C-alpha cells in the first residue's frame with residue numbers, strides 16, 4: 001500500500017504536533033495529540049463521527065487556536081499564526097463542504113481560492129478592491145497552474161455549475177492548490193462520490209503526491225483510506241489511539257474496538273470494501289454518522 005514515490009524515512013517530519021488540544025467549554029474535542037506527518041506521504045486521519053478529525057484540521061490550519069500544545073511545520077512553530085500566515089507557510093485545506101460559486105467560471109473560482117488563501121479576504125476578492133486588481137495577474141497564473149494540476153485547464157472558462165460532482169470536487173481542490181502549498185489537507189474529499197468518481201479522485205491524489213505534494217486527508221470511505229494512505233492516524237474521543245500503516249491499523253485492537261464498540265454488527269474495518277451501496281464506509285462498521 002506504500003505510495004510509489006514515498007521517500008525514505010529520513011530527516012525531519014513535515015508536520016509535528018505536540019500535546020495538541022482544544023476545549024469547547026467542557027468538551028475536549030482534541031486532547032493531547034502528539035503525532036508526526038512525514039513529507040511526500042499520504043496520511044489519513046480516521047475515527048468515528050465526532051472523534052475530532054475536522055477540529056484537528058482546523059487546528060493545523062489555524063482556524064482554531066489550541067488550548068494546549070504546539071504545531072511545528074517545517075521546523076517552525078506555527079501555533080500562534082493566523083490562518084493566512086499558515087497558508088503562507090504552505091498549508092492549504094479543503095472543507096467538508098466547499099463553497100463553489102456556481103455562476104462564476106472555473107477559473108474565477110480558483111482565483112477566489114488563491115485570493116482568500118493569500119493576502120486579501122473573501123470580501124476583497126468579491127468586491128475587487130485596488131489591491132485585488134493589483135494581484136489579478138498573479139492570481140490568474142496561480143489559479144491556472146492549479147487547474148492544470150487537477151485536470152481542469154480545458155474547462156477554465158465554463159461556469160463551475162456546469163461541472164459534474166467530480167468536477168466540482170476538483171475545483172475545490174484547485175482552490176486550495178492555488179496557494180501552492182507543501183501540505184494539502186482534504187476533509188472528506190470523496191463524500192457524495194460514486195465508486196468510479198472515488199477511483200478517479202484517488203488517481204488525482206496519487207498524482208499530486210508524486211508531483212511532490214504531501215497530503216493529509218480525513219475520509220470515511222475505508223477502501224479509499226486503505227488503498228491510498230501510507231500512514232493512518234486514528235482519533236477517538238479527541239485522542240490519538242493509534243498510528244501506523246494500513247496493515248497495522250486494521251489489526252490494532254484499540255482501533256477495532258473504537259469502530260465496532262457497542263454497535264458491533266459484524267465485519268472488521270477494511271473488510272467490507274467491495275460491497276454494494278455505500279461501499280467501505282465506517283458507517284458499515286456500525287458507527288453513527290450525522
Ligand SMILES: Nc1ncnc2c1ncn2[C@@H]1O[C@H](COP(=O)(O)OP(=O)(O)O)[C@@H](O)[C@H]1O
Nearest residue numbers: 024027029047048049050051052053054055056
Ligand atoms: N466550534 C465548535 N464549538 C463547539 N464544539 C465543537 C466545535 N467544533 C467541533 N465541536 C465538537 O467537537 C467534537 C469533534 O468534532 P469534529 O472535529 O467535527 O469531529 P469529526 O470531524 O471527527 O466528525 C464534536 O463533539 C463537535 O460537536
Ligand SMILES: [Mg+2]
Nearest residue numbers: 053054055096
Ligand atoms: Mg468532520
